[in-house]
Amino acid sequence: YRGIILVLGASGCLGGLVLAIADGDISPARAFTSEDPTVAPRKKLVVLGTGWGGMSFVKELDSKLYDVKIVSPRNYFVFTPLLPSVTNGTVEARSIAEPVRRMISSKGKQMEFLESECIDIDPVNKRLLCKDASHIRGQEHREFTVDYDYLVVAVGAKANTFGTEGVEEYCHFLKELEDAQKIRESVVDCFETACLPGLSDAQKKLMLSFVVVGGGPTGVEFAAELHDVIYEDLVKLYPTLMEFVSVTVIQSGDHILNTFDQRISSFAEEKFSRDGVHVQTNCRVMKVNKHDVEVKEKATGKLVNVPFGMAVWSTGIGTRPVLTKFMEKISQTDRRALATDEWLRVKGCNEVWAIGDCATMEQRKLLDDIAYLFEKADVDHSGTLSVQEFLTVMEEARERYPQIDVYMQRQHLKNVADMAEVSMYDEKHREKQLCIEEFKKSLGDVDKQMKLFPATAQVAAQQGAYLARCFNGLLDPKKKPEGPVRIRGEGRHRFQPFRYRHMGQFAPLGSEQCGAELPGDWVSVGRSTQWLWYSVYASKQVSWRTRALVMFDWTKRLVFGRDSSRM
Ligand code: FAD
Numbered sequence: 001y002r003g004i005i006l007v008l009g010a011s012g013c014l015g016g017l018v019l020a021i022a023d024g025d026i027s028p029a030r031a032f033t034s035e036d037p038t039v040a041p042r043k044k045l046v047v048l049g050t051g052w053g054g055m056s057f058v059k060e061l062d063s064k065l066y067d068v069k070i071v072s073p074r075n076y077f078v079f080t081p082l083l084p085s086v087t088n089g090t091v092e093a094r095s096i097a098e099p100v101r102r103m104i105s106s107k108g109k110q111m112e113f114l115e116s117e118c119i120d121i122d123p124v125n126k127r128l129l130c131k132d133a134s135h136i137r138g139q140e141h142r143e144f145t146v147d148y149d150y151l152v153v154a155v156g157a158k159a160n161t162f163g164t165e166g167v168e169e170y171c172h173f174l175k176e177l178e179d180a181q182k183i184r185e186s187v188v189d190c191f192e193t194a195c196l197p198g199l200s201d202a203q204k205k206l207m208l209s210f211v212v213v214g215g216g217p218t219g220v221e222f223a224a225e226l227h228d229v230i231y232e233d234l235v236k237l238y239p240t241l242m243e244f245v246s247v248t249v250i251q252s253g254d255h256i257l258n259t260f261d262q263r264i265s266s267f268a269e270e271k272f273s274r275d276g277v278h279v280q281t282n283c284r285v286m287k288v289n290k291h292d293v294e295v296k297e298k299a300t301g302k303l304v305n306v307p308f309g310m311a312v313w314s315t316g317i318g319t320r321p322v323l324t325k326f327m328e329k330i331s332q333t334d335r336r337a338l339a340t341d342e343w344l345r346v347k348g349c350n351e352v353w354a355i356g357d358c359a360t361m362e363q364r365k366l367l368d369d370i371a372y373l374f375e376k377a378d379v380d381h382s383g384t385l386s387v388q389e390f391l392t393v394m395e396e397a398r399e400r401y402p403q404i405d406v407y408m409q410r411q412h413l414k415n416v417a418d419m420a421e422v423s424m425y426d427e428k429h430r431e432k433q434l435c436i437e438e439f440k441k442s443l444g445d446v447d448k449q450m451k452l453f454p455a456t457a458q459v460a461a462q463q464g465a466y467l468a469r470c471f472n473g474l475l476d477p478k479k480k481p482e483g484p485v486r487i488r489g490e491g492r493h494r495f496q497p498f499r500y501r502h503m504g505q506f507a508p509l510g511s512e513q514c515g516a517e518l519p520g521d522w523v524s525v526g527r528s529t530q531w532l533w534y535s536v537y538a539s540k541q542v543s544w545r546t547r548a549l550v551m552f553d554w555t556k557r558l559v560f561g562r563d564s565s566r567m
Contacts, residue, residue, distance in 0.1 A: 042067040045471075046128065046148040048118050050074050050100045052457040053154035053356030055542070056464030062472045063109040069146060073117040073133035075100050077542060078177050080457055082550065084221040084508070086180035088187070088229035089562040093177050095549035098542050106543070114146070118155070121326040123349040126151070150351045152467065153323070153338065157357040157455065160318030166288030171213070171313035174222055183312060187226065188566040190309045191238050204244040207309040211293060213285050214314035215251030216259065217507055220268060222312060223249050224510030227275055233562045248278040248306060250285060250295060252315075257507055257515070264507055264515035267525045271509050280306070288313075317455055323358055335360065342497030344467055353467060356460030361498075459500055470495045506533050 043066055047054050050072040058070060079096040086093050104111050120129035128146045132139070159175045161167040172186065173179050187210070193199075194207040212223045227247055235242055249256060249272070256272075256279055257265040272279050282298040292305040319327070319336055330348035332339055338354040339347045340361055346352040473495065504518035506529075514530040517523055524532070534554065541547035 043149040044069070044147060045150045045152070046071060046146060047152045047154065048072065048128075049154035049156060049356070049358075050077055051154060051156045051356065051460065052077075052080070053156070053460035053464045054152070055100070055103060056461040057152055057154065057355065057468045058104065058109070058111065058464075059107060060465045060468030060472070061109075062468075063111050065472065065474070066150075068109075068111040069148075070100065070104075070111055070113045071116055071118050071128065071130055071146065072100070072113075073115065075113065075115045077103060079537075079541060079546065079550075081506075081537060081540075083174060083177065083180045084218065084225045086177065087174065087183040087222060088225045089184055089564070090225065090229075090557050091550055091553040093181050095546060095553050097177060098546050103542065116144075118322055119143070120322065121151070121153075121329075121352075123326070123330060123352060126351070148351075151353070153346070153352060153354040153358060154356045154460070154464065155320050155323065155358050156460075157317035157337070158320050159313065160316045161313065162315065164285060164288065166290075167313050170288045170290055171311045174218055174312055174314050183222075183310075185566050186310050187229070188234075188564050191234055191241060191564075192566065194241055194244065194309075195238065201244065204241065205246075206291060206307050208241060208244045208246070209306075209308045209310075210245075210247045211306055211308040211311040212247070212249045212314065213293065213311065214316070215249050215253065215256030215279065215281070216314065216316070217257065217505070219249060219251075219312070219314040220256050221508050222314065223247055223272070223277055224508060227277055228510045229562055229564075231275075233564060236561075237564060246278065247276075248280060248308075250283050250293065250306065251279065251281045252284045252298075254281055256281070260505070260507055260515065261517050261523045263523050264517065264525060267515055268507065268509050271511075271513065275510070317357055320358065343470070343495065344463060344498055355463035355467060357455040359463070456505070458503060458505075462500055463498060466498045506536070508533060 045061075045066040045068045047057060047068065047070045050070060051074075054070065054072065055077045058068075061068065076097040076099050079098075082091055082096045085091045086096065100113055104113065114130065115133050116130040117133045118128050119131050122128070126148050128148065128151070130144055130146055132142045132144075134141070159173040172183050174183065190207050190210075194204045199207070210226055212219045212226075230242075230245055230247070255262075255265045255269065257268050269279060280295065283295045283304075284298065285293050286296050286303065287294040288311065289305075291309075292307040293311060295304045295306055296302070297304060317336075323338060327333055327335065327338065330346070332348060337358055337360040340354050340359050341347065342361060344353045344355055344359065344361075346354050346359075502519065504516060504522075507515040508530070509515060512527050512530045513525070514527075514533045515523070515525045516529045516532060538547055538551055541550060
């Protein structure tokens, strides 16, 4: 049992290990213990990534059981939900970053951290090619290999430009801590530059036109933060420039925040309209030029140019290059993220798990089963079901497959229904018939188009913790020799499949207002929700140090306002 468990990312590989053991291709748990010197050395576990998935895995993992290496170009963890607050100085960048080594040592764990980027995964020889990620001037970026027995991939995702020309050159992204710092600097830079002598009004107007592409949670929160810093702080420092300022959000869908409850989406649109933040919906950005974005209006097909002094691109996530290469090797080329089964094992290779934004669970079989239930429910063979019958079928499917819960997630179900042109939540349409053929087609489309879970920190963290618990449980095979559940066609498994528990989501809207969707379909909007947001995010900090720093920053902002120094 020679080997190293490489933890790549932080949430996908454990499932593979679990299944491998369940399927009997790994020997008894004895093999994983290092306490008895007569027993074989610990397996090499490599974790790729130090984000939500990776660090949640590492935090839960019993490090005595494996020889753990963590590989990541970033030697710190970032609390991403507060990244938009860094763009305007509400919180400082360092307040939401926690060093990985501190996180490991504070838990008394023994793990090795390698500050490097994995550039190639060789699943046949179980070897990773890594590259030194240091920024030392003149330092050559050395490459080296790391062997693994088990690999957990948690490398997250990169910003997705959808191949739009000019985005990389002229837009900011809001994905990493460095991005947020650059945006903060650029906003102030635009104001300082607009103050220089010799600029015409038109030039000032251009310089102070801020465009946000993408009306999802990140784009909207950033636009709200930007509006706040301009009208709460910069207005006092640059009063003569205010007439030239504009903030525009460009959204391809009908509404901003369209993954949220419609009440939150409408509240956000009304608030932005009152605040003077322009929202252009049903517009697709075709190209980005140096000083404007070319936008196509969906309804008319007309091309319009929206000028900007600074633009932020926030439209979704794409695959990291290392995974694109890896996916080619394991025949997963048609996907954006690594397909895993419900134990988070990567399909098409052994002993590799994937968690977080870089992973998606393969549910094709499940979808086929649902389609079959629909056919069965069609007793009069009319080929249609009423919405009520549809719900009954979904209920039955849920009983048969506990993991189907994920499909009952409101947003996903809505997606399915929308695609079948049935509004599930609209009382007026309750009598509408649902065409089974159409629904089955929709399921197929949905399967292709949507990830099973939204790409959020919640999902990544839950997957990381789940996978670590499975890895930890491997030492105790006698308690449940047969495993707790039988999964059709795949034999017994020692562990329950991963199930996501949605804990709700927040949409901060600026001016101390926030929207929240909480479990049980509870929707709340307004100032009191903002206080809920403060308390949840303070409590979710990964250490007392960052918790204290973040709360200090919030207080500092209340007392002194935000710092607009450009540095
Ligand atoms: P990440 O957290 O991105 O971590 C990936 C890790 O992999 C990083 O450490 C990276 O350095 C490392 N890595 C990258 N490439 C390599 C490589 N080649 N080799 C090794 N390591 C590599 N989610 C919520 O639930 N709520 C929110 O309010 C929320 N707000 C957000 C706001 C912003 C601005 C952003 C950008 C995201 C937000 N999210 C939110 C989404 C959430 O941050 C992600 O879903 C989450 O970070 C995914 O976790 P992950 O571990 O998959 O990836």
